[in-house]
Amino acid sequence: MKKVQSLEEYTEANAQFKEALLLLRELLLTTNLDENIKWSAPTYNLNGKNVLSLGAFKQHFCIWFFNGVFLKDEHNILEKAQEKTKALRQLRFNNISDINKPLVLSYIKEAIENQKLGKKIKPT
Template sequence: MKKVYSVEEYIENNSHFGEELTILRDLINNTELEETVKWSAPVYSLNGKNVIGLGAFKNHFGIWFFNGVFLKDEQNLLVNAQEKTKALRQMRFESINEIDKNIVLAYVEEAIENQKLGKELKPERKGKTVVIPKELQKAIDNNKNFQKAFNALTPGKQREYCDYIETAKQEKTKLSRLEKITPMILNGIGLHDKYKNC
């Protein structure tokens, strides 16, 4: 896809829906949203937060609501474009005749109001839970200083140590690995810290 530097250029590149996009653009530009171009498409923001985007495809065009999940959608016009998107909703049109300016404006104004109220889905941290191997758990339970030192590590460092012990096939290897990492944990050092500083 060709990089777009202005909304005019985007509309020109999608001339099969040029008139329709211009109608929606004019409608949005009559609100307090600020027009920008992000990801080579028109995006409208409020205080630096993305609220709405315009999009045109082969057979349809529409408005993206970045936090559309919070819209009441009384007209039942919004679709979840992809399974994995939690907050994003799209209002799709196939022709100019489907645009009802009053309804579109009502949705846009509600989206602006929601943004002002701070309604937004925060992206979920994909932090995996740390599963502590029994050998390490035993060491943690038997030594308060060790327990304190382990708990002070970041979840990522804790996970590295857990994986290091868990991936050993034999019990004696697990115990020798535990012996090796105990002073590192007590000193607050991550398993791979020496490589990260190179």
């Protein structure tokens, strides 16, 4: 895949989820997170610290929470990328109708609060 330099390039490269990715971005822009492109994906940070990123794959799209292990996840909807994953969690969707905007925004706001509190996994 070619290196993506903008949100427009990212959504065009993932056209099957473009509308959904733009909807998630719309939610993210209601917060105080800064938007940029890192690792060829839209990434959102607070005071230079990564909070979350958008991801799109062949069969699904997601929000990656960099310190998602600290989210309460009362709805049990977060997934690990792999069994060995320590902090990273994803909120996965198959189509735009899967996006419950108030619920997604509550997870985003909790991730922001956790970042403000400085919660992070200490390297072992």
